[in-house]
Amino acid sequence: MRASIDGVLIADASPEHIITIEGSHYFPPDSLTIGTLKESPTPYVCPWKGAARYYSVETPHHEYVDAAWSYPHPKRSAIETVGHDFTAYVAFDTTRVALE
Template structure:
């Protein structure tokens, strides 16, 4: 699967390597082009996953604010709910399209 914005591949991995949580596909950290992400100061806390890290996604000269996010250190109880450790996995939204 691929996460792209305007033809630029942000992340790519086989579907079996991704984790689907609440309708979002989470990519393994090693499959994400980290050069296209910058940490955002936006704060969010999920009651069952823990603290979230948002990222801005670079689209050429434009930075798309908070279009990617991950949970660097999710609660251990979240692993039971998801069925797998998803620490550091990255998901995308809005202009970043995830396709097979």
């Protein structure tokens, strides 16, 4: 599966390495294109997953604020519920980022 925006590849991972949680596809950290994500100060805490970290996606043409997020330290109970450790995996806002 590939994630792209403005024709720029943001992430690329084989389907067996993608973790799907609540309809969002989370890409492993090593599948991300270096230099496309910039940490955002936007705070968010999911009641069952824990504190999220938002990212803006940067392309040569535009910055898409808060178009990606991850859980750098998910709750242990969330990992157990999902059945996979999704620490630092990144999901994208599919209204702005194309997944194929």
